Amino acid sequence: MKAAMWYGRKDVRVVDIETPVVKAGTVKIQVSWCGICGSDLHEYIAGPMTIPVGTPHPLTGQVAPVVLGHEFSGQVVDVGEGVTHVQVGDRVVVEPVLSCGQCSPCQSGRYNLCVHRGFHGLTSDGGGFSEYTVVQANLVHKLPESLSFEAGAIVEPAAVAVQAVYSSGIRLGDTCVVFGAGPIGLLVIQAARAAGASTVIVVEVSEQRLAKAKQLGATYVINPQREEPLAVILELTGGHGVDVSFEAAGAEAALTQALECLKPGGELVVVSLWERGISLHPNLLVLNERKISSSAAYCRMFPRVMSLMTSGQINAEALISKKIYLGDIVAEGFETLWTDKSQSKILVRPR
Numbered sequence: 442m443k444a445a446m447w448y449g450r451k452d453v454r455v456v457d458i459e460t461p462v463v464k465a466g467t468v469k470i471q472v473s474w475c476g477i478c479g480s481d482l483h484e485y486i487a488g489p490m491t492i493p494v495g496t497p498h499p500l501t502g503q504v505a506p507v508v509l510g511h512e513f514s515g516q517v518v519d520v521g522e523g524v525t526h527v528q529v530g531d532r533v534v535v536e537p538v539l540s541c542g543q544c545s546p547c548q549s550g551r552y553n554l555c556v557h558r559g560f561h562g563l564t565s566d567g568g569g570f571s572e573y574t575v576v577q578a579n580l581v582h583k584l585p586e587s588l589s590f591e592a593g594a595i596v597e598p599a600a601v602a603v604q605a606v607y608s609s610g611i612r613l614g615d616t617c618v619v620f621g622a623g624p625i626g627l628l629v630i631q632a633a634r635a636a637g638a639s640t641v642i643v644v645e646v647s648e649q650r651l652a653k654a655k656q657l658g659a660t661y662v663i664n665p666q667r668e669e670p671l672a673v674i675l676e677l678t679g680g681h682g683v684d685v686s687f688e689a690a691g692a693e694a695a696l697t698q699a700l701e702c703l704k705p706g707g708e709l710v711v712v713s714l715w716e717r718g719i720s721l722h723p724n725l726l727v728l729n730e731r732k733i734s735s736s737a738a739y740c741r742m743f744p745r746v747m748s749l750m751t752s753g754q755i756n757a758e759a760l761i762s763k764k765i766y767l768g769d770i771v772a773e774g775f776e777t778l779w780t781d782k783s784q785s786k787i788l789v790r791p792r
């Protein structure tokens with residue numbers, strides 16, 4: 442079967458690999474759609490970030506080349522011994538976090554913080570950019586009838602956004618700002634509205650992304666190339682600043698502004714991943730008792746996310762900007778995402 446494998450920076454190849462087979466406690470899935478994630482792009486442009494090179498991954502024992510793709514939906518085509526909660530023919534999504542079950546975070550139920558954490562589609566023996574993949578049964582969730590396979594491929598990034606909002610201190614009627622309106626930012630906007638935010642201001646340089654942000658519930662949008670974000674945010678909040686800000690841009694200026702725009706005691710939630718460090722003046726925190734928190738992946742969020750999609754509070758399909766075939770993943774996927782910042786989520790079909 443065909444699969445897209447990461448061999449090195451700027452070296453992703455679509456190759457023929459052996460079709461995986463089930464063993465006890467696992468499920469074989471025929472992949473319908475798999476989204477290209479920002480972290481896949483990071484691995485392509487600047488990797489390896491999390492992909493094991495040389496030294497085997499502590500949990501999975503894998504080393505590069507690895508099959509990419511961790512945001513996928515599909516249909517069950519085979520189940521191993523002992524699997525009862527899904528059967529052949531079921532439409533499913535996969536929660537790709539791999540955890541050891543033994544370490545202290547795992548023991549306390551926070552498997553997203555496992556010290557040996559891995560991801561199916563980054564550090565494991567398979568991924569969603571392939572015709573078939575085999576995963577542990579406990580990672581497989583049934584997709585509700587009313588959700589399409591395309592929406593199913595958005596459940597994973599939506600879980601990142603829902604986790605960020607769920608773990609923040611946001612309360613009914615709060616004001617917030619979202620920095621960055623890429624796929625995660627667009628999902629944070631919707632999750633914040635669903636959580637009861639009265640005001641969701643969005644800061645983003647791409648006009649196409651700002652238009653999408655408005656369509657998905659932003660109450661005010663700011664292009665920092667045309668307006669000064671801090672001045673506008675203060676004006677919109679009667680000079681007080683916002684209760685909560687979400688940083689989903691991965692840019693130093695955005696993180697600084699996301700702190701400056703907070704009211705005293707407000708909270709910044711860092712959602713993005715960073716390629717390098719930044720400088721930060723701690724007085725931005727201390728003088729106003731502002732807080733910084735962060736959110737990593739998701740923990741028990743998939744059922745919650747699918748409910749929010751089913752109820753219409755999260756519109757997954759609106760994020761999809763392009764659909765391509767696996768064979769075109771480098772030219773039409775990675776390269777397009779890198780050069781065209783108006784893109785949002787690109788979905789890949791293995792066949």
Ligand SMILES: [Zn+2]
Pocket residue numbers: 478479480511512597598
């Ligand atoms: Zn992802």
Ligand SMILES: [Zn+2]
Pocket residue numbers: 540541542543544545546547548554555556557558
């Ligand atoms: Zn663990």
